[in-house]
Amino acid sequence: MSAEAVLLRARGNPSGRTLEAYLGAGGYEGLRKALARVPEAVVKEVSDSELRGRGGAGFPTGRKWSFVPKDHPGPRYLICNADESEPGTFKDRELIECDPHMVIEGIAIACWAIGAHTAYIYIRGEFVRWARILEQALDEARARGLVGRSILGSPFDLDIWVHRGAGAYICGEETALIESLEGKRGFPRLKPPFPAVVGVFGKPTVVNNVETLACVPHIMTRGAAWFASIGRSRNTGPKLYCVSGHVNRPGVYELPLGVTFREIIEQHGGGIRNGGKLKAFFPGGSSAPIMTAGDVDVRADFDGCAEAGTMLGSGGVIVFDESVDIVAAAANLAHFYAHESCGQCTPCREGADWCMDILDRMLDGHGRSADPDTLLRICRFASEGMTICPLGDAFALPISSMVTKFRDEFERRISTASPRPQKKLPALPWAGQRPGFGD
Amino acid sequence: MSTRPITAADPAAVARAGFDDAMESKITALLARYPTAQAALLPVLWLCQERYGWISPGIMEAVAVRLGVSPAYIQGVVTFYTMFYTAPPARYVLQVCETLSCAVCGAKDLLALLERRLGIKPGERTADGSFQIVGVQCLGACGNAPVVQVNDDYYEDLTPARLDSLLAELGRAR
Numbered sequence: 133m134s135a136e137a138v139l140l141r142a143r144g145n146p147s148g149r150t151l152e153a154y155l156g157a158g159g160y161e162g163l164r165k166a167l168a169r170v171p172e173a174v175v176k177e178v179s180d181s182e183l184r185g186r187g188g189a190g191f192p193t194g195r196k197w198s199f200v201p202k203d204h205p206g207p208r209y210l211i212c213n214a215d216e217s218e219p220g221t222f223k224d225r226e227l228i229e230c231d232p233h234m235v236i237e238g239i240a241i242a243c244w245a246i247g248a249h250t251a252y253i254y255i256r257g258e259f260v261r262w263a264r265i266l267e268q269a270l271d272e273a274r275a276r277g278l279v280g281r282s283i284l285g286s287p288f289d290l291d292i293w294v295h296r297g298a299g300a301y302i303c304g305e306e307t308a309l310i311e312s313l314e315g316k317r318g319f320p321r322l323k324p325p326f327p328a329v330v331g332v333f334g335k336p337t338v339v340n341n342v343e344t345l346a347c348v349p350h351i352m353t354r355g356a357a358w359f360a361s362i363g364r365s366r367n368t369g370p371k372l373y374c375v376s377g378h379v380n381r382p383g384v385y386e387l388p389l390g391v392t393f394r395e396i397i398e399q400h401g402g403g404i405r406n407g408g409k410l411k412a413f414f415p416g417g418s419s420a421p422i423m424t425a426g427d428v429d430v431r432a433d434f435d436g437c438a439e440a441g442t443m444l445g446s447g448g449v450i451v452f453d454e455s456v457d458i459v460a461a462a463a464n465l466a467h468f469y470a471h472e473s474c475g476q477c478t479p480c481r482e483g484a485d486w487c488m489d490i491l492d493r494m495l496d497g498h499g500r501s502a503d504p505d506t507l508l509r510i511c512r513f514a515s516e517g518m519t520i521c522p523l524g525d526a527f528a529l530p531i532s533s534m535v536t537k538f539r540d541e542f543e544r545r546i547s548t549a550s551p552r553p554q555k556k557l558p559a560l561p562w563a564g565q566r567p568g569f570g571d
Numbered sequence: 572m573s574t575r576p577i578t579a580a581d582p583a584a585v586a587r588a589g590f591d592d593a594m595e596s597k598i599t600a601l602l603a604r605y606p607t608a609q610a611a612l613l614p615v616l617w618l619c620q621e622r623y624g625w626i627s628p629g630i631m632e633a634v635a636v637r638l639g640v641s642p643a644y645i646q647g648v649v650t651f652y653t654m655f656y657t658a659p660p661a662r663y664v665l666q667v668c669e670t671l672s673c674a675v676c677g678a679k680d681l682l683a684l685l686e687r688r689l690g691i692k693p694g695e696r697t698a699d700g701s702f703q704i705v706g707v708q709c710l711g712a713c714g715n716a717p718v719v720q721v722n723d724d725y726y727e728d729l730t731p732a733r734l735d736s737l738l739a740e741l742g743r744a745r
Contacts, residue, residue, distance in 0.1 A: 207606070216711045218709075219708075221713070257652070296617055298653070298655055299654035300653065312613070314610050315638075317651035318651065318652075374714060378676075382715070414671075448713070450672055461671065461674075465670075465671060472708060
């Protein structure tokens with residue numbers, strides 16, 4: 133089942149990320165082929181491959197590209213989203229580390245397809261080393277005429293720039309990323325208009341994830357039919373799964389879409405460490421509803437996860453053994469989302485904080501019988517379109533699913549709580565009382 | 572790998588910052604990448620932080636003048652993001668990832684070791700200005716949890732013992 137490595141074929145080769153190595157493996161052949169065809173044909177090839185965005189939403193890439201108005205007179209832009217910040221996700225870093233030219237070639241092809249002459253790689257600020265790797269690769273590509281004026285002897289000009297973020301989870305959301313790229317605070321924008329119509333600098337913009345773009349050269353060289361033959365209908369191609377937490381062999385695994393979580397966790401992740409038992413797992417980053425041990429036979433693809441009431445998201449599989457306290461895990465995530473909410477929308481800004489305060493109070497031994505329902509109510513108010521961007525859902529889905537699926541653990545906390553909560557404490561204690569957070 | 576220490580400019584030295592020719596040519600090159608000057612804000616702030624170690628009010632003012640936006644606007648942006656230092660940082664900023672995968676793989680033990688060894692709490696710095704501990708959110712290296720970022724470098728698959736020897740190494744490098 134673990135077919136040939138496509139995206140991570142250069143992994144393990146220390147000189148694999150040089151331009152020489154990439155060209156030796158047939159690199160930039162996809163760009164050459166794309167430039168020989170009209171942009172519409174490139175969009176169609178990607179549409180036919182059924183490639184879906186690997187950043188989290190799973191939106192069909194070819195369709196996204198086709199939304200860019202063809203008759204728009206001014207410039208248009210492509211942004212490669214390398215702001216990998218979803219807890220449990222570390223695949224784009226691996227791709228950039230192993231094969232940055234694959235990403236650059238994908239960007240160049242995408243730019244040709246949508247008619248963009250400028251692309252930005254927005255990479256999270258912490259990834260200093262990986263930003264340097266991309267810069268080096270771009271220098272190599274410029275020196276070879278693969279990026280810059282008249283690339284590969286065609287009349288097509290293309291500039292690609294690396295743009296570092298500065299520490300904000302929200303900037304992984306495409307409209308927040310666009311705001312950030314414009315030199316602003318990362319506040320998501322209302323949609324519509326969608327970025328494909330009004331994006332960065334007010335111009336049509338496509339934002340694609342690193343892994344999505346890395347698939348594109350292969351679709352051009354080997355064809356849409358080859359790509360669509362991997363996985364199953366509507367869930368095609370190779371996927372990078374990130375396995376972290378309590379497994380013997382955490383890491384990034386390239387597998388065909390549609391493998392089961394059992395295969396990912398047991399076969400590739402090496403099973404639960406110390407001979408332990410699986411308790412629960414996040415299927416696709418921490419913003420997806422949690423799954424229990426009984427869900428391991430769900431297919432790890434877009435539709436398989438949706439049918440099981442969760443999301444493939446970014447493919448970040450976080451594995452918990454039986455030692456994990458779900459209430460503590462929920463509190464940990466609540467801290468994350470409370471810290472990372474941009475603060476524009478009340479349900480998310482306040483809701484994440486309230487969840488954090490309630491969960492911290494439960495951990496401190498002052499849980500109350502109404503807490504689980506209060507958490508669920510807060511989550512309901514923060515999700516289902518009550519906020520500008522999906523960060524409201526991103527905290528609501530995991531927390532409400534943890535309360536629902538592990539309610540007994542929450543109840544147990546409450547039943548052993550101190551019977552008289554201190555009256556002097558505010559109902560929801562201030563987050564700053566815990567070191568390291570809330571500042 | 573040896574992590575480069577941060578050399579933070581003295582507050583008095585950057586109370587009124589101006590850009591010399593070296594900075595100016597780098598800023599000009601950055602501006603050419605974007606259709607608006609404002610878009611160069613984050614890259615210019617990074618340039619300043621690399622040069623001066625932190626972003627002082629004087630630097631914000633100089634950037635504001637150079638990019639044609641108000642200092643208040645710059646401050647709004649600087650403080651939105653977590654990675655810009657608005658006070659001189661220690662030579663080594665130890666950022667301990669506290670999010671889920673690291674949390675279940677022993678981040679607490681790392682934090683406890685740092686607090687014990689350095690005698691400071693997260694958010695504080697040692698009196699000699701060598702170290703500063705910060706608890707941070709997901710660093711995106713969950714497969715190698717637990718992770719600590721020291722200045723620009725990631726240190727992965729850490730145990731308290733490995734972190735302890737790293738600490739000793741960094742301490743000797745002073």
